[in-house]
Amino acid sequence: MRESIVSNLTVKHDNLSENFMNGLVRIFAVVPLIAIFLILWIIVKNGAGVVTGSFLLLAPTDGMTQGGIFPCIFGAIAKTVLMVVMALPLGVAAAIYLVEYAGDGIVFRLIRAAVNNLAGVPSIVFGLFGLGFFVLFVGRNLDQVLKTGLLFGQPCMLWAAATLAILVLPVIIVSTEEALISVPQSHRAASLALGATKWQTIWRVVIPQARGGILTGAILAVSRGAGETAPILFTGVAYFLPHLPVVNLFGFIPMVNPFDQFMDLSYHIYIMATQSVDAEKTLPIQYGTTLVLISLTFLLNLVAVLFRMYFRKKQGLVTI
Amino acid sequence: MxxxxxxxxxxxxxxxxxxxxxxxxxxxxxxxxxxxxxxxxxxxxxxxxxxSVSPLDLIGKWVYDPYDEKNIFKVMWQSVSEVPKYSIVPLVCGSFLVAFPATVISSVFGIGCGIYLSEIASARVRETLKPTLELLAGIPSVVIGFLMLAVVATFVQDLFHTKFRLNAFVGALGVSLVTFPIIVTLVEEALRAIPKELRDASYALGATKWQTIWKTVVPAAVSGISAAVLLGFGRALGETMIVLMATGNAALVTLDMFSSVRTMTANIAAEMGEVVQGSEHYYVLFLVGAILFTMTFVLNICSEVVINKMRRKLRM
Structure with a gap:
């Protein structure tokens, strides 16, 4: 009813300046879209020919002017998995505390402010913090206490992943929180009325319904963490490594060595573009690496966005 | 309940x-x-x-100049030299020279796009446009930096005939791509929080759609919009990879947008890898980081206070 009144009231004023303004803001919306597609088009156009099987599966050769980027892909995946393993439990637990336990007192507001601020900390500051705190403070002190020489007290994958974990923490917290809030309060009341304790209610009733949102947060965090460069600059990434960061557990089970440095996709783009011996000559490699990185993050983001749309729709049906 | x-x-x-x-x-x-x-x-x-460094050294340093045969007050960042000079003035200058144009560009587009999304676009357009913008937000900054360096820098130089291929303006263009999605999201949220009754009342008084937007909706959401701009500015100050790759990294004291600059973030990223831990240079870089962190922290707090105020007002 009201909709129709408003549209009747506005429909009359179709004059020139109104149309001009409509067109203007439409341009403001369209230009960034064009920018996105231009970015993608340039990368795909220049990178598609480079990305072949051998590019993906070989190590760089000839002073990093030939060969592939396999160690970078390997490092990026290993680092990101390690990061999620650290960040996801902490972030989900923090969100559960915020939604289910904290109420809305001073503690809630303090945590809220801290999460928002953490999201706004410049990425290079995370890099400094990772170096000062993880590598030099935690690492060096661990080495002294455990008498391990120089194992923890140097840049390595573990500290890079830990630094990134703090960086993506707000992403996971916010996404999980949203998912938890969207679970109807009546479901909690019903579970409690059946005699379940608060934790049983959260574990058996709330979390299963919020799974989609938690997953979305995890995917967004992975995509964010995979693309960040500045936080890992001084905490574990390497320009070039002749071997993969792999160690044989008990002598024969190969596993990723978190105490080794690693090569990374995003860092590879940076050094190839700015510090390569011949940046012109390696331009195809740069485009190829960029295409691989952006395919990875885009795919993850797309999945996350679709997931969220799907779960929001489903949640919408439930509450109606 | x-x-x-x-x-x-x-x-x-x-x-x-x-x-x-x-x-x-x-x-x-x-x-x-x-x-x-x-x-x-x-x-x-x-x-x-x-x-070992006096606070005055962070502004500039009296250095003996053999050509003029007298001491000259030098405002420069020259960390690796016989007499290291740690003036943060060129770095702060560079940071603002990138962040300010970037914020202006992304605010104009962000506010325009926010108005379009919230007031004009149909639900279907909004449903497709918003996820696409989220994809833009998901592009790693190193990718944008690389494209600025490899493609856009040459284009900008051909267009404006600038002296430096890599300059603050190229960096600002790249950074605005990063801050734009943040500003759009917050502006749209602020506009959509304005109650429908306000718009209806304006229409009923005979205002046109754009009169309603300019005179009623935007003024009511002005605090949310300014919070978005503040937050965008904070992000622009903190952006690292794009400025590291696209601004030329020359620590000059200048107000010329088309000059090469070195920002605080790029300076840390470029130099931290090579310093000796525990040296004077190492501590100065941490100090630059601390100053940068304080700036973005204050901006974040300000925008949060403004947003909270707006939420409280709208609830009443």
Whole structure:
């Protein structure tokens, strides 16, 4: 009813300046879209020919002017998995505390402010913090206490992943929180009325319904963490490594060595573009690496966005 | 409703429940702990600068100039030289020279696009446009930096005939791509929070759609919009990879947008890898980080206060 009144009231004023303004803001919306597609088009156009099987599966050769980027892909995946393993439990637990336990007192507001601020900390500051705190403070002190020489007290994958974990923490917290809030309060009341304790209610009733949102947060965090460069600059990434960061557990089970440095996709783009011996000559490699990185993050983001749309729709049906 | 759940949960004082709650509490305050640790470590290391460097040196330094045969007050960042000069003036200058144009560009587009999304676009357009913008937000900054360096820089130089191929303006263009999605999201949220009754009242008084937008909706949402701009500015100051790759990295004191500059972020990223841990240079870089962190922290707090104020006002 009201909709129709408003549209009747506005429909009359179709004059020139109104149309001009409509067109203007439409341009403001369209230009960034064009920018996105231009970015993608340039990368795909220049990178598609480079990305072949051998590019993906070989190590760089000839002073990093030939060969592939396999160690970078390997490092990026290993680092990101390690990061999620650290960040996801902490972030989900923090969100559960915020939604289910904290109420809305001073503690809630303090945590809220801290999460928002953490999201706004410049990425290079995370890099400094990772170096000062993880590598030099935690690492060096661990080495002294455990008498391990120089194992923890140097840049390595573990500290890079830990630094990134703090960086993506707000992403996971916010996404999980949203998912938890969207679970109807009546479901909690019903579970409690059946005699379940608060934790049983959260574990058996709330979390299963919020799974989609938690997953979305995890995917967004992975995509964010995979693309960040500045936080890992001084905490574990390497320009070039002749071997993969792999160690044989008990002598024969190969596993990723978190105490080794690693090569990374995003860092590879940076050094190839700015510090390569011949940046012109390696331009195809740069485009190829960029295409691989952006395919990875885009795919993850797309999945996350679709997931969220799907779960929001489903949640919408439930509450109606 | 909440009364019921509170009443029902009051009874279970199981020790395991207590333990779980404490564990969750610790995870909950982890963010506070991390923010405090970042503060602590940046300032702890940064303050050690003043063991050997006087605060005045951060502005400039009297250096003997053999050509003029007298001491000259030099405002420059020259960390690797016989007499190291640690003036942060060129760095702060560079940061603002990138962040300010970037914020202006992304604010104009962000506010325009926010108005379009919230007031004009149909639900279907909005549903497709917003996820696409989220994809833009998901592009890693190193990718944008690379494209600025490889493609856009040449284009801009051909267009404006600038002296430097890599300059603050190229960096600002790249940074605006990063801050744009942030500003759009917050502006749209602020506009959509304005009650429909306000618009209806304006229409009923005979205002046109754009009169309503300019005279009613935007003024009502002005605090939310300014919070978005503040937050965007904070992000622009903190952006690292794009400026590191696209601004040329020359620490000059200048107000020319088309000059090469070196920002605080790029300076840390470029030099931290090579310094000796525990040296004067190392501490100065931490101090630069601490200053940068303080700036973005203040901007974040300001925008948060403004947003909270707006939320409270709208609820009344």
């Amino acid at each position: 909440t009364d019921i759940t509170q009443e029902l949960t009051r009874k279970n004082h199981h020790p395991a429940e207590w333990l779980i709650e404490k564990a969750l509490f610790i995870s909950g305050i982890a963010s506070i702990v991390f923010i405090s640790l970042i503060f602590l470590f940046l300032f702890k290391e940064g303050m050690l600068t003043f063991k």
